[in-house]
Amino acid sequence: xxxxxxxxxxxDALAAGAEVALSAAQAHYLRDVMRASPGDAVRLFNGxxxxxLAEIAALGKGKGSLAVRDLLAPQRAEPEIWLLFAPLKxxxxxMLVEKAVELGVSVLQPVLTERTQTRRVNxxxxxxxxxxxxxxxxxxxxxxxxxxxxxxxxxxxxxxARTLFYGDESGGGAPALAxxxxxxxxxxxxxxxxxxxxxxxRELDVxxxxxxxxxxxxxxxxxxxxxxxxxxxxxxxxxxxxxxxxPRA
Numbered sequence: 259x260x261x262x263x264x265x266x267x268x269x270d271a272l273a274a275g276a277e278v279a280l281s282a283a284q285a286h287y288l289r290d291v292m293r294a295s296p297g298d299a300v301r302l303f304n305g306x307x308x309x310x311l312a313e314i315a316a317l318g319k320g321k322g323s324l325a326v327r328d329l330l331a332p333q334r335a336e337p338e339i340w341l342l343f344a345p346l347k348x349x350x351x352x353m354l355v356e357k358a359v360e361l362g363v364s365v366l367q368p369v370l371t372e373r374t375q376t377r378r379v380n381x382x383x384x385x386x387x388x389x390x391x392x393x394x395x396x397x398x399x400x401x402x403x404x405x406x407x408x409x410x411x412x413x414x415x416x417x418x419a420r421t422l423f424y425g426d427e428s429g430g431g432a433p434a435l436a437x438x439x440x441x442x443x444x445x446x447x448x449x450x451x452x453x454x455x456x457x458x459x460r461e462l463d464v465x466x467x468x469x470x471x472x473x474x475x476x477x478x479x480x481x482x483x484x485x486x487x488x489x490x491x492x493x494x495x496x497x498x499x500x501x502x503x504x505p506r507a
Contacts, residue, residue, distance in 0.1 A: 266301070
C-alpha cells in the first residue's frame with residue numbers, strides 16, 4: 259500500500275471490519291481534490307487505536323463511507339509537552355499552531371496576558387488546523403485544544419507536579435537547552451510563551467515565585483513570540499522528547 263494514500267483523522271473506533279462514515283468535508287476532499295473513487299485506499303487514525311488501512315466503500319457528493327481493513331501501526335506513547343501561548347494575529351498564529359503540532363505538542367492552551375493584543379480565538383478554526391496538521395505530519399494523536407483562559411486563572415489551578423518552563427525575556431532565565439536536559443520531574447512539562455511585548459512585571463513576579471515554574475532563555479537575540487515557541491519546543495524535543503529518534507519507516 260502506497261504511503262501516498264490520503265490520510266484522515268476520524269473520531270470513530272477503528273478495527274478490522276468496521277465501517278466509517280465520511281464527513282461532508284472529507285467526502286469533498288477525497289472525491290473532488292484527490293479524485294479518489296470506490297476501492298481506493300485511505301489511511302485512518304483516531305488517536306486511540308493506531309493507524310489503519312481502509313478502502314473507500316462508497317463516495318458521492320458530500321457523503322461516503324470507508325471499510326476498515328488492516329492495522330498498519332499500533333498506537334504508541336508520545337512524549338508529552340503542553341504549549342501555553344498568547345494569541346497572535348492570524349497568519350502568525352496559523353504558523354505557530356501548525357508547527358507546534360508537527361513538533362509534538364499534546365495540549366494547546368491559549369492564554370490572555372496583560373499585554374496580549376489579540377483577545378479572541380476562533381476555537382473551531384484552531385481545532386480544524388490541529389487536525390489538518392496531525393494528518394499531514396503522520397502523528398497518531400491529535401493534540402487537545404483548550405479554551406482561551408486568563409493566565410492568572412491557568413496558573414491558579416496549575417498541577418503542581420508539572421514543570422512550567424516560561425520564556426523569560428528579562429535575561430534571568432537559565433539557558434533553555436541546559437534546563438531541558440536536567441532530570442525531568444514526575445508530572446510532565448509545559449512551555450509558556452508570552453505575547454509580543456513580553457510578560458508584565460507583575461506576571462513575571464508571579465512566575466518567578468511559583469514553585470512549579472522555571473524561567474528559560476533562548477539566546478541573545480529577541481525572538482518573536484511564535485519563533486520563541488518553536489525554538490523552545492525544538493530544544494525540548496531534542497533534550498527530553500523524541501527529537502533524537504530515527505525517522506519513521
